Amino acid sequence: MNEQLLEKYARIAVKVGVNLQKGQPLIVNAPIGASDFVRAITKVAYECGASIVRAEYHDDLQTKLRYTHSDESYLEYFPDWRAKYMENFAADGAAVISVLAPNPDLMADVEPSKLSKANKATAKAIQPYREIVNKGGVSWLGIAVPSPEWAKKVYPELSEEDGINALWENILKITRADQDDPIKAWEDHVTILQGKVDYLNDLNIDHLIFEAPGTDLKVKLPKGYVWEGGGSVNTKNDAYFVPNIPTEEVFTMPHRLGVDGTLASTMPLSYNGVLIDEFSFTFESGKIVDFTAKQGYETLKGLLETDEGSMYLGEVALVPVTSPIYQSKKVFFNTLYDENATCHFAIGRAYPSTIEDGIHKSIAQLKEAGANFSVVHVDFMVGGDSLDVKAVTEDGRTVELMKDGDWV
Ligand code: ZN
Ligand code: ZN
Numbered sequence: 001m002n003e004q005l006l007e008k009y010a011r012i013a014v015k016v017g018v019n020l021q022k023g024q025p026l027i028v029n030a031p032i033g034a035s036d037f038v039r040a041i042t043k044v045a046y047e048c049g050a051s052i053v054r055a056e057y058h059d060d061l062q063t064k065l066r067y068t069h070s071d072e073s074y075l076e077y078f079p080d081w082r083a084k085y086m087e088n089f090a091a092d093g094a095a096v097i098s099v100l101a102p103n104p105d106l107m108a109d110v111e112p113s114k115l116s117k118a119n120k121a122t123a124k125a126i127q128p129y130r131e132i133v134n135k136g137g138v139s140w141l142g143i144a145v146p147s148p149e150w151a152k153k154v155y156p157e158l159s160e161e162d163g164i165n166a167l168w169e170n171i172l173k174i175t176r177a178d179q180d181d182p183i184k185a186w187e188d189h190v191t192i193l194q195g196k197v198d199y200l201n202d203l204n205i206d207h208l209i210f211e212a213p214g215t216d217l218k219v220k221l222p223k224g225y226v227w228e229g230g231g232s233v234n235t236k237n238d239a240y241f242v243p244n245i246p247t248e249e250v251f252t253m254p255h256r257l258g259v260d261g262t263l264a265s266t267m268p269l270s271y272n273g274v275l276i277d278e279f280s281f282t283f284e285s286g287k288i289v290d291f292t293a294k295q296g297y298e299t300l301k302g303l304l305e306t307d308e309g310s311m312y313l314g315e316v317a318l319v320p321v322t323s324p325i326y327q328s329k330k331v332f333f334n335t336l337y338d339e340n341a342t343c344h345f346a347i348g349r350a351y352p353s354t355i356e357d358g359i360h361k362s363i364a365q366l367k368e369a370g371a372n373f374s375v376v377h378v379d380f381m382v383g384g385d386s387l388d389v390k391a392v393t394e395d396g397r398t399v400e401l402m403k404d405g406d407w408v
Contacts, residue, residue: 001036001168009143010040012245014048015143016186017238018095022049027089029056032101034145037099054089060103067110067118075118076241078125086129093236096141101147104333107273114303116274120306123375134352135359136235142336143172143245153333156311174324174337181284190242193229196250196318196407200227204394208401210343212387214280219316220258222370224356227252232353246325248340248388251317253350255370257286257312266342267381271332274299279380286312287373288347303347309374315346315354321385321405330344335379342383343407348374 014020030038035057049130066075089096094237123130132138151163156164172178176185195371205225210217229250231242260283268277276296281288288311293300304310325332325341332338338343350371352358358366363373389402400408 003040006037006040007044008182009172009175010037010044012175012177012182012186013041013097013143014044015183016145016242017096017245018139019241020045020048020095020139021237022237023051024049024237025089025092025094026050026053027056027094028031028053029046029058029096031058031101031147032057032059033147034099034101037145041097041099041216042344055258060106064106064110067107072114074115075114076359077119078121081127083125083129086126087132090132090138093137095141095241097141097143099288100142100144100334100336101142101150102270102332102334103149103273104148104153104270104275105149105273110273112272112274112299112379115274116302116306119272127375136232136353139234139237139239139241140243141241141245142243143175144336145199146171150332150334153368154330170328170330174328176325177322182306186242191231193247193250195278197227197229200250200252200391201225203399204389205391206394207258208393210263210382210387211390212266212382212384215262215264215387217259217261217263217283219313220255221252221316222255222258222355224369225227225252226354226356226358228354230352232260235359244336244340246327246337246340248323249319249344251315251351251354252356253371254313254316254345255286256312256350256367256372257370259283259286263382265380265382266384266387267331267338268295268333269338269378269380270335271296271299271303271378275333276300276380283313288312303376303378306348306376306397306401307374309372310348310376311343312348312372312374313345314348314350314372314374315344315379317344317346317379318389318402319383320341320402320407321383326405336352338381339379342381343389343402344378344381344383345378346377348372348378392400 115165146164146167151167155163181186207220241317264280278294282290391399
């Protein structure tokens, strides 16, 4: 990997992604294979005045050994000291970059019930940390680098080396890192997303209508809905950060109890290393009352049965087919990329920031206002060039938002 390009990519992570401020600590979560990129991030971060950069390395294969060899009862053990560590660095104002090197099929042969057990325990243990994040007090970022397994999945026809190179090329293009001035390109992009957000927030939408093959869905928005896109302002240090690189979406929350009709996926979903494909849902008053899946049915079932809220939706997002990810005509088998290819929904938790004053509301108040709550938040894709989206406003007007997958 070309060192200059890697540094440009690292600059996007530090300056656009978490927008690191002078004197701020930085935590970098990364797989062991991403050490070159972590070093590039570290260099840029210290140049930007980081007080300390701490790399937290993990190894997916070592994680997998726990599922295959540990006594099952211990899978629910999440050490308190680990949760406290996260709470403490968040309270200390640290920024957090999570580098992903996806391995889409890693957990395919692990029992889904084991994964959901451990995930549930993790989600519960780190809830206090999540609260700080949800209240906007942590500048965080998810950004990806190729892994050999990911490259093989996206480019099965290429050799490992060619696949990794091809994936890098795509990543750098999609994230604008290959442009002369990536920081300026991101400023322009975020401004466009903000324009959509402002338009939708002023529209007084009562509900949205999604129509596509297999999809006929009415999605009520709660009173005081807030669309977001691009990034948001850290409530502690007032710095604007962009938590997903890439990001092409504008999103809000559906009313927990206001979703009715059918909804069909248009892309596979990689969940816990298992692929779920060609799935669909039937909703009644917000609840999933029926579902199908050609592949990964048991995993989908496990996900939906996580808790009460995992039977409801927490996010609705609009992404035009002009997105560079959709244009790449590739399925990336990874949510960070695929969710920014096309329109999507999320099963589970709603972002409190997507309803008026939500970050100051308790869970009970959020639920009362129509927000869904769950320990999971899993995006799945429903968009494509045959999707139409309309908004029906509170005063009864119908406004076409998307036609054939693109903004009207
Ligand atoms: Zn989304
Ligand atoms: Zn989401």
